[in-house]
Each structure stands twice: as structure tokens, then as C-alpha cells.
Amino acid sequence: MSDLLKELNRNTFTGWLVRALGMPNPVNLLRQDSGYSEYPFKGKTALLATSGGYLEGDVHGMLTSGGADVRNAYNLKDSERPDILVVEASGMTTVEDYPQLYEQLQPLVRRIAVNGRVLVLAPLPRQAETAVAAGVARGLEGFARSLGKELGPRGVTVNLAYVARDAADRLDMVLRFFCGPQTAYVSGQAITVTAETRAPAELPRERLLTGKVALVTGAARGIGLATAQRLRQEGAELIYLDIPTAAGELEKVCQKLGGTPLALDIAAEDAPQQLIAFIREKFGGLDILVHNAGITRDKTLGKMPVSFWRQVMQVNLASIVAIDEALLKAELLRDSGRLVYLSSISGVAGNFGQTNYATTKAALIGYVAALGSQLASRGICANAVAPGFIETAMTDAMPFFTREAGRRLNSLKQGGQPRDVAELICFLTSPGACGINGNTIRVCGQGLIGA
Structure with missing residues (x-):
């Protein structure tokens, strides 16, 4: 069934009335009909905000291998709107780290493209060395969920992954899903990524289930x-x-x-x-x-x-x-x-x-x-x-x-x-x-x- 509110918003004669009434104007969500590809981020600009944590190098390499043009806040042109924002927050362990999160992201969030993707990578709370570090890690979930509600009307999805220290090699497919069109309706979620499950010998990047x-x-x-x-x-x-x-x-x-x-x-x-x-x-x-x-x-x-x-x-x-x-x-x-x-x-x-x-x-x-x-x-x-x-x-x-x-x-x-x-x-x-x-x-x- 079609979405009547979308149709009213896009109609020349009714759009003004819908807006005057303060009703939502849902964007057309970015989806794709094809399967996974070797280079899912080809033609996409990815912004990597870092905390100097244990995932930074791995994440940069995975985004690049997926075809993304990876930038940081300092080499992003004023006219550019990144399609992907990955917040590598695995190094955040103290309350004093929160201001850095604000300083990095506050100027950037409004520049994320319509139907953009945001993924926050957080340390696993149960691996924290102190109660404060565990609390700081868990605070990132509240941050991500709130940001998702702010950016959602523009079709932007925001999710968080708690990543164990020995699980960096399990992130490639996580990035490909949560930073791609497949996550059009998955937002505000917090997942846990660990190395506790034995990994298969082969990790394909396209035609993922051949032979299954x-x-x-x-x-x-x-x-x-x-x-x-x-x-x-x-x-x-x-x-x-x-x-x-x-x-x-x-x-x-x-x-x-x-x-x-x-x-x-x-x-x-x-x-x-x-x-x-x-x-x-x-x-x-x-x-x-x-x-x-x-x-x-x-x-x-x-x-x-x-x-x-x-x-x-x-x-x-x-x-x-x-x-x-x-x-x-x-x-x-x-x-x-x-x-x-x-x-x-x-x-x-x-x-x-x-x-x-x-x-x-x-x-x-x-x-x-x-x-x-x-x-x-x-x-x-x-x-x-x-x-x-x-x-x-x-x-x-x-x-x-x-x-x-x-x-x-x-x-x-x-x-x-x-x-x-x-x-x-x-x-x-x-x-x-x-x-x-x-x-x-x-x-x-x-x-x-x-x-």
C-alpha cells in the first residue's frame, strides 16, 4: 500500500498544507535491489572520527577496501556532505573524553548527506578496567540513540557496535551492512561484536551464501x-x-x-x-x-x-x-x-x-x-x-x-x-x-x- 502522507507532501496542491500543519515529510529511503558487492562504498565519502582507540587502523583499512574515499574532519571540503560517518570511540575511557566527542561531531552532523549512515564503535563495557570506563562506554549508546532520533527524519540511520578488543577482524561485514543501503530501516540499535564464536575459514564479500x-x-x-x-x-x-x-x-x-x-x-x-x-x-x-x-x-x-x-x-x-x-x-x-x-x-x-x-x-x-x-x-x-x-x-x-x-x-x-x-x-x-x-x-x- 502506498504512503498517503508521502504523496500529499509531494503533491503541488497539498504539500503546502501538510507543511503548514507541521506534519512529517518522510524521505524516500535509500535501498537497493541487488546483492552485496566487492566494493559497496565505491563513490561514497566516508568520514572517520577517531579517539585514538584500538580499532582506528582496522576501520580505516576496511572502509578503504570497500571503495570509500575516507576523510577526517580536517580534509573535508566545506561543500562536501559525507555519506558515511564512523565514530571510532574505542579509546574513550574517562568522562573527560566526552568533550572531544562533542568537539569532533557537533560541526559535522548537520553535514551528513540525506540517507547517510552513522556507526559508532564503542569499547565493550564488560572488558572495561574501571567502573568509570564501563559507564563511559555505555554512555555512547545513549548518544547514538539520541543522535538517531535527531537525524532520522532525513533518512539517516545511526547504530552502535560494542566491539571486544580481540574482535577487530570481525568488523568488515559489520561495516558493510551498517554503513550501506541494507540498513535503511535499522536504526538506534546496539549490537555486540566479539571473537567468542569460531570464525569460518572463508569470508566472501559477494554472493555471500553460495554453497549454503x-x-x-x-x-x-x-x-x-x-x-x-x-x-x-x-x-x-x-x-x-x-x-x-x-x-x-x-x-x-x-x-x-x-x-x-x-x-x-x-x-x-x-x-x-x-x-x-x-x-x-x-x-x-x-x-x-x-x-x-x-x-x-x-x-x-x-x-x-x-x-x-x-x-x-x-x-x-x-x-x-x-x-x-x-x-x-x-x-x-x-x-x-x-x-x-x-x-x-x-x-x-x-x-x-x-x-x-x-x-x-x-x-x-x-x-x-x-x-x-x-x-x-x-x-x-x-x-x-x-x-x-x-x-x-x-x-x-x-x-x-x-x-x-x-x-x-x-x-x-x-x-x-x-x-x-x-x-x-x-x-x-x-x-x-x-x-x-x-x-x-x-x-x-x-x-x-x-x-
Whole structure:
């Protein structure tokens, strides 16, 4: 569905009225339809603001190898508007370091190009030598989130990565995602990058998933379909899973994209065994599993029938755990595998009438944090993705004013696209995301709810 507010802003006859009323004027977000390339920053100007920390040299080299024209504040011309700003703050350990942050960035932030990207690299608080240093590191998260809300109306996304001292070599793919068009609707997020997970032998920079077998549940439509398309674009061999009533849609998807359909109700008691037998016979193993399938059965707790509670628990949580346990027991998840789970903003902040749904989505956040640590020695990463207001058939069916409110309650002042969620999932499934394990990352345009 089109965004009416965007259309009114761009109409010669109505634009003046919208502006006079003080309503938002959402920018067209920078996205791309193609996959990752060897030189994603070609033609881009990147500004590197440094604190003399342990990441400076590595970051400069990674931006340059990606094709960026890397500058500092002193050799940036007055007329230039940088597309990328990386704040290398790994050397900040004292309160006295904050004025330097202000002095470097205050003259620059208004010069960042529309649809620019800002990434703050902070020291990992738990590695700090003093309580003050830990507090200073954590303060950078408040800085980044606030800056995201200031720059968001111009389509600029601002994110932060806490980077362990031994994890500088895990940053290349992090920079390529958070400083590129793939992060159009990911803003105000704080991720943790460590070297605790074994890195794969090869870290490709294009066609990232060539040779990988990926399974996406709920793949017939919406976010699941967009995810399958994106993984396929990066070279993965796809298994498209959805409920038997969607078998016809699955067949059409496979005919168009290539891959293998699997009509299966994941909530069925024998679903894990059926799935294991299918994977073993057809592929011999699995590299990527995206748990996207889920349902809602909304009612306030006082009015919720027990069937609503049990259905949501079974589909959104119990079936996922059962499939994972069967897959690991059968040793079909290969080393350096990737597990991605669709959580929700509801799991972060709760939502009226969704005690059942929010419980399952919050449980997944705790689940990945523990599971990622357990599987790290095999190079396997488990992470969760929490979408906000994404333009789907479900949001199209909302009442007009409810839909409009959902679109505007974020820093970017608009809804996201299924492709935006798929981009984050694709990044997390890539070999280069080996430093990110046990994280939950929102795709919500820095939504104000749960921020």
C-alpha cells in the first residue's frame, strides 16, 4: 500500500498544507535491489572520527577496501556532505573524553548527506578496567540513540557496535551492512561484536551464501518470502516451508525462484521427525535456518480462551525448540551454521492484548542469548530479529488512523518493507557476521515504542 502522507507532501496542491500543519515529510529511503558487492562504498565519502582507540587502523583499512574515499574532519571540503560517518570511540575511557566527542561531531552532523549512515564503535563495557570506563562506554549508546532520533527524519540511520578488543577482524561485514543501503530501516540499535564464536575459514564479500543450504519457515508470503528471495539472491540453496494449505503458493515461489518446497505444519507432533528425514534425504545437512513462521491470537488476558494461549505457545515457541533440538541431536546443522529467529517489538515492549504473543517473542530473545553461547565453539551463531511496523497485508488491513500512527511512531517517520527485515536476516546468516552471536536486533526505524 502506498504512503498517503508521502504523496500529499509531494503533491503541488497539498504539500503546502501538510507543511503548514507541521506534519512529517518522510524521505524516500535509500535501498537497493541487488546483492552485496566487492566494493559497496565505491563513490561514497566516508568520514572517520577517531579517539585514538584500538580499532582506528582496522576501520580505516576496511572502509578503504570497500571503495570509500575516507576523510577526517580536517580534509573535508566545506561543500562536501559525507555519506558515511564512523565514530571510532574505542579509546574513550574517562568522562573527560566526552568533550572531544562533542568537539569532533557537533560541526559535522548537520553535514551528513540525506540517507547517510552513522556507526559508532564503542569499547565493550564488560572488558572495561574501571567502573568509570564501563559507564563511559555505555554512555555512547545513549548518544547514538539520541543522535538517531535527531537525524532520522532525513533518512539517516545511526547504530552502535560494542566491539571486544580481540574482535577487530570481525568488523568488515559489520561495516558493510551498517554503513550501506541494507540498513535503511535499522536504526538506534546496539549490537555486540566479539571473537567468542569460531570464525569460518572463508569470508566472501559477494554472493555471500553460495554453497549454503537454507531453510525458511513461513516462506510463502510476507517477510518469509522476502527473506527467501534475499538469501537466494546471495546464492543459497533454498527450502521453502509453509503450512499445507499454502502448498500452491509454495510451488509458484519455487517455480519463480528455484529451490525446494516443503508443505509442513511445524506445530504437528511429528513435524521435527518429518523435517529431519527430509533434510537428511534431500540435502544431507543444513547451514541456515530462519524461524519465521508464527501466528497471533489476540485477546486481553481476562478474555483469552485457553485455545488462543496454547496455539500461540505451540507455533511460536514449542515447535521452534522441538525442531532445533531434533536438528542438533541428528547433527544436521553444519559447523558455522546460522540460526535466526523472528521475535517482535511486542517481545521487547509488550503490547495490549498480546500476552501470549509477547511471551513467546520475549522468550526467543532469552533463548538466542543462551543458545548462541552453547554453539559458539562450532562457529554457529543464533540471533533474533525484532520487526516493528512493516508494510504487509496485515498492516494494510488495519484501520486508517491506526496504520498512520504505526507508520509515524519512529525516527524515520514511515513504515518499513519486508525487504528491510530480509536484509538484516541475510546479514546475520552471512559468514562475515561471525562476531554477532546471541544478539536481538530490531528492524523498526528506531520505533518510539520500546526504544
